[in-house]
Amino acid sequence: MKLHWVCFLWVLCASVVNGFSLDREAFTFTNYDLNVRIEPEQQRLGVRGKITMRNDSATPQKIAVLQISSSLDWRSIKAGGKPLQFVSQPYTSDIDHTGSLSEAVVTLPEAVPPKGAVDLEIAYEGVIVLDATRLTRIGAPEADATSSDWDQISSKFTGVRGVGYVAWYPVATEDADLSASTNLFDILGRWKTRESDSKMHIQIAVSSNDEGDRPELLVNATNCLTAHEVQHEFVADCTDQSLSSMVPTFVIANYEVVDRPAIAVHYLRGHDSAATTYADAAEKVVPLISEWFGPPRSKAQTADLADPNAAPFENGPLLLTSLTSTDPKLAGLVAAHQLTHASVSSPRPWINEGLAHFAQALYLEHQTGRQAALDYMRLHQSSLSAAGKKQAGSPKPEDETIQSLINTADEELYRGKAMCVWWMLRDMIGEQALKKAIAPYHPELDKEPSYMPRLIAAQAQKDLEWFFDDWVYRDRGLPDFKVASAFTHKTLPEGYMVTITVDNQGAAGAEVPITVKFAGGEISKRLVVRSKSSGVIRIEVPKTPGEIVVNDGSVPESDTTNNVFKIEAGDTIK
Numbered sequence: 106m107k108l109h110w111v112c113f114l115w116v117l118c119a120s121v122v123n124g125f126s127l128d129r130e131a132f133t134f135t136n137y138d139l140n141v142r143i144e145p146e147q148q149r150l151g152v153r154g155k156i157t158m159r160n161d162s163a164t165p166q167k168i169a170v171l172q173i174s175s176s177l178d179w180r181s182i183k184a185g186g187k188p189l190q191f192v193s194q195p196y197t198s199d200i201d202h203t204g205s206l207s208e209a210v211v212t213l214p215e216a217v218p219p220k221g222a223v224d225l226e227i228a229y230e231g232v233i234v235l236d237a238t239r240l241t242r243i244g245a246p247e248a249d250a251t252s253s254d255w256d257q258i259s260s261k262f263t264g265v266r267g268v269g270y271v272a273w274y275p276v277a278t279e280d281a282d283l284s285a286s287t288n289l290f291d292i293l294g295r296w297k298t299r300e301s302d303s304k305m306h307i308q309i310a311v312s313s314n315d316e317g318d319r320p321e322l323l324v325n326a327t328n329c330l331t332a333h334e335v336q337h338e339f340v341a342d343c344t345d346q347s348l349s350s351m352v353p354t355f356v357i358a359n360y361e362v363v364d365r366p367a368i369a370v371h372y373l374r375g376h377d378s379a380a381t382t383y384a385d386a387a388e389k390v391v392p393l394i395s396e397w398f399g400p401p402r403s404k405a406q407t408a409d410l411a412d413p414n415a416a417p418f419e420n421g422p423l424l425l426t427s428l429t430s431t432d433p434k435l436a437g438l439v440a441a442h443q444l445t446h447a448s449v450s451s452p453r454p455w456i457n458e459g460l461a462h463f464a465q466a467l468y469l470e471h472q473t474g475r476q477a478a479l480d481y482m483r484l485h486q487s488s489l490s491a492a493g494k495k496q497a498g499s500p501k502p503e504d505e506t507i508q509s510l511i512n513t514a515d516e517e518l519y520r521g522k523a524m525c526v527w528w529m530l531r532d533m534i535g536e537q538a539l540k541k542a543i544a545p546y547h548p549e550l551d552k553e554p555s556y557m558p559r560l561i562a563a564q565a566q567k568d569l570e571w572f573f574d575d576w577v578y579r580d581r582g583l584p585d586f587k588v589a590s591a592f593t594h595k596t597l598p599e600g601y602m603v604t605i606t607v608d609n610q611g612a613a614g615a616e617v618p619i620t621v622k623f624a625g626g627e628i629s630k631r632l633v634v635r636s637k638s639s640g641v642i643r644i645e646v647p648k649t650p651g652e653i654v655v656n657d658g659s660v661p662e663s664d665t666t667n668n669v670f671k672i673e674a675g676d677t678i679k
């Protein structure tokens with residue numbers, strides 16, 4: 106009898122859910138036009154504006170879902186000036202720092218056909234206070250949690266980041282769950298892909314306090330008219346061209362500024378020496394970055410965070426970081442990344458972030474030599490090879506596509522692996538050719554995943570299709586090289602010819618350096634070894650060869666314990 110009841114309830118619940126199933130990702134928000142009022146003293150935000158939503162699903166949609174942070178409330182949703190019926194409900198999701206969203210389920214005047222669009226007039230308001238619920242509820246210590254989720258509006262310091270931190274503008278996503286390994290990244294990745302052609306225009310007005318402080322307002326956007334004062338308010342008017350790589354963010358504080366040609370560093374009182382150190386380090390990196398990625402297209406902006414332990418945040422040419430103590434070397438490394446974003450941007454993370462990390466390796470090489478760059482890349486490679494081992498065996502075809510550099514939402518891949526891919530490309534085609542390939546890149550023309558690979562292929566004197574296939578279009582894991590055999594031939598008058606066969610047991614091919622070491626020196630040559638195959642190379646050395654080393658660390662590999670081969674006396678053919 107009991108069981109019967111359970112079944113009955115289950116059937117009933119299922120039918121209610123089906124009757125009211127929401128496709129939260131049916132609509133793409135193609136345009137935002139928002140008027141934002143911020144009252145720092147009250148920690149309040151009020152927004153009035155218009156959004157355009159396009160039905161990207163295959164079926165007509167009569168219901169639209171709009172989500173904002175749970176600390177904000179919907180005031181009205183209209184179409185053509187007429188109020189629409191909507192139900193506001195809490196929706197648990199870790200896409201917002203509060204771990205929950207205020208979700209409006211809106212009944213549209215009529216069903217929107219596939220590819221059709223609807224304009225809505227919206228109004229919402231509420232507070233944005235320090236809140237790290239999404240982290241503390243999965244066990245993060247309070248202090249760590251608030252240093253990570255530091256977003257808030259307050260009279261002393263206001264810093265609010267967009268999607269993935271605070272839903273201060275409407276979004277529509279399935280529930281994100283931080284306790285499920287890559288779930289939040291996947292959902293954010295899907296949202297950003299949907300928003301790749303979306304535009305945002307925001308006007309932000311900040312009310313000034315009674316003491317007549319003149320706080321500075323910084324907004325992360327493609328274009329911003331300088332903030333100016335209008336009737337006790339500071340106003341900024343900003344536009345974003347593509348929301349796939351840009352996270353709309355605003356910061357308000359009583360900043361002072363170190364202003365240099367390529368960078369402005371906004372710092373809080375007392376932090377002037379760290380700010381100057383950072384600005385100086387950045388200016389020194391400008392020639393290297395400009396030579397590689399062109400002159401800066403916008404001025405890099407760095408702004409201080411009030412909490413000295415706050416986790417830094419970077420998005421495009423904006424870097425938010427605590428400027429309490431800054432080591433010049435570390436500052437140069439960070440600035441190389443930030444300035445690269447100011448010179449080149451892309452809607453594709455493997456290009457956008459991959460190049461910025463590649464620039465950090467270039468900076469280290471420039472400062473202290475190739476080995477320093479290889480050591481830096483090795484830090485990222487260890488996590489890659491761990492991931493590679495996990496998926497060892499036969500990677501599923503669908504994972505090859507989902508985890509490819511062109512599709513992945515996994516930071517290890519589009520940052521760490523992409524950095525190594527750019528480094529390998531430079532080693533393969535040469536520095537000048539790679540610079541020439543990057544120079545004509547325009548994000549507006551990047552409509553196909555093959556756009557950048559084609560620019561590179563046009564400058565390369567060799568076939569690279571197999572390389573892009575193994576590393577960019579598909580995730581084939583990592584190579585695994587080992588010396589299968591080596592034979593030494595005595596040549597006249599005093600040399601040795603070493604014939605080396607290298608096996609690659611991995612499913613990704615690469616061009617790898619092979620080094621023969623002898624007393625007092627070494628000689629390296631490069632060899633392409635395709636996936637699951639072997640390559641042969643001959644290297645001539647002046648003295649008895651001692652050992653062979655495959656890979657100098659520039660090619661990520663799943664197993665590097667088998668890369669050294671000792672040449673025994675018996676291997677020499679006289």
Ligand SMILES: [Zn+2]
Pocket residue numbers: 419420421442446457458461
């Ligand atoms: Zn970056």
